[in-house]
Amino acid sequence: MPGNGSISVRQLASKLGISTATVSRALNNHPSVAPQTRARVLELADATGYMPRVGQRFSTNIGLVYPSHPVTPEFGSFENALLSGIMRGLAEHRYDLSLIEVDRDRADDESYTQFFRRKGVRGVIVRTIGPDARLAEAIADEGFPSITVADRSDQANVNFICSDSTRDSQRAVDHLIQLGHRRIALVVHTVLDSDHLDRIDGYNRALDLHGINRDESLVLRQPAGMEGGRLALAQMLAHDEPPTAVFCTNPLTTVGLLHSCLEQGIVVPEQLSVIGFDDSDTRYHTFPRYTSVCQDAVQFGYEASRWLTRSLEGIEGGSLRVHRPTNLSFNQSTGPAPAQPVRVAAATRASRPDRIREPRPAAAEPERFTGV
């Protein structure tokens, strides 16, 4: 465990027998410092837990860390809700938030601690995306104050707050079984993070509990997004023994699947029951509104930022490893199992394109990134 951060540049310099100027340059990645000198400085800085101050004061900045380019529009509402919660949690101790993308300007030979020091942040909230959980573990291994949000790790030194959807996933599938469904499809993302493993787990447990055979051919892996939902429905309809219900473990995928149902004239829930997943309000945007397992991203952000700042202020001690249970929101997308499942035949019969096609005029060329 590093020291308490009360080391100064001058102390580092005197311990190393060099000048403060060289120490400062080494810490800031100036090109004019010899590699072995920089290595010695960084090593000692790490060992002593050096933390820069402005004047005599520590900074009060928290970093929200993304592995690479953050918050692309495709992330959907989760990031918004998360940010909203984070800002609320930081308000108590007047911390500020900086957005940091690790890939952008972290030097290759620079540790995460050094990188964050250089950015002037005291602690970070790590937003790992997909399978990049290594980032959170690497930061934790360096002992830098951090907490991961909406993901988890088996490493004991990783603080996190994540959702545990196992229970509600099981309840969701159980609900379908109670309604008489026996063949229930599961749609998961192509890459499986801990969240998706929970959902698979809950799905399996519900089936096992009712003595329903697991059918691997009903577990569909599709990329998260509208198109994934569309493809999943197509797979279901083409199945030899089609399911009468589906548990779709991603919000946008659920939207895509329900959208495809409407396109193909499949009535939900009369012909097909659907349970989905939601981070915010997406379940109310579809027709019908879908029953879903819901996680509260605002709450995640709030608790993570609050714990981190309290921890830095010395109010909170120890670690935080929280599994926050999800909620189950019942809406209009589930109903009794139909006598016969919908099949591809119904869909193909209805696929003659007698629609009125909209004119597609030569649309204005989309603006590209041009300098102004």
Next chain:
Amino acid sequence: MPGNGSISVRQLASKLGISTATVSRALNNHPSVAPQTRARVLELADATGYMPRVGQRFSTNIGLVYPSHPVTPEFGSFENALLSGIMRGLAEHRYDLSLIEVDRDRADDESYTQFFRRKGVRGVIVRTIGPDARLAEAIADEGFPSITVADRSDQANVNFICSDSTRDSQRAVDHLIQLGHRRIALVVHTVLDSDHLDRIDGYNRALDLHGINRDESLVLRQPAGMEGGRLALAQMLAHDEPPTAVFCTNPLTTVGLLHSCLEQGIVVPEQLSVIGFDDSDTRYHTFPRYTSVCQDAVQFGYEASRWLTRSLEGIEGGSLRVHRPTNLSFNQSTGPAPAQPVRVAAATRASRPDRIREPRPAAAEPERFTGV
């Protein structure tokens, strides 16, 4: 116009005949400094364009400024797209982004310039929300480097990049008229910012151009959001002479309106044509996908942050006042005007909806990824 920011605390102190300690405390809102002393310090700091440095270096932080608590989940995807673009634009000169909410910890007697100085940001991107345009103007009046995004101002000192949807709003309504519609409703937000005024303007121009009388009773003001769309549809159906088409100037409102159509068994576009508004991909999430006027929030963020940083680096000079035209995206929510408009009677009759619908061909959609 303030100076070039090369003034130091010591120079301020000597000009005022006080110590640097007092100057520092005054600038940081320490409670132990006499009110009139602080007033004198702040006045001189403003006049000289003081800007704090860390050591000898200016900070490279940009603030994204919200009037109050930022990025609530209701904002939808606009904020995400904006942030994404901003981060990309900041990358070129290695600036960092801090999220700042003015209401949170700006002191009452503190100018915006002082507030931003205290936060250590060199320039700000102002995200005014709704009718809060005064914020951008107040900041500009103080001469602090700033640019407003997705809003505009008549004040010549306000830099901004906004969308001009007048042309496409007119084209959208014109498109409806070409399809034979004569009674076209307009749904606008209850508070009218410059964006909404554009849309009203385009709507009016299209009607005027075709010699169609404006009917004030077809201009519906509803709060932005799903519920607003629902209420707008109810108003339309209850109208004495119901419209056969509607131009809905907000994404979520459009979603709500289309959702309500599905609930009530109103077939779009056969019974009602709908044109909406979109910041990102929302138009592909509804059934049917709606034709919409689209603004590119990523581009806004990119251009704003790039101009601001280049301006601070001295590469760019002068002001930036850009009206970026929107795009018109044609989808499946518009069609020829029906012989008879849908009325409230029809809606009630269809309240036990026969939801099996004619299929429609799926349009190709770009692959997307999502969080979680």
Next chain:
DNA sequence: CACCATGATTGCAACAGTTACACCGGACCG
């Protein structure tokens, strides 16, 4: 009136980190 306690302001000085400039030493080339 003298005197002390109290609290509000302020200054001194020591601290934090950064950078311009000079210096040094070795490599390279004429």
Next chain:
DNA sequence: CGGTCCGGTGTAACTGTTGCAATCATGGTG
């Protein structure tokens, strides 16, 4: 051999901040 260049380092001067002491006004009390 001498000049030139360049990578690397230190000196010193510069930022802004804060702990502690000093100062000053004020008011209550003997």
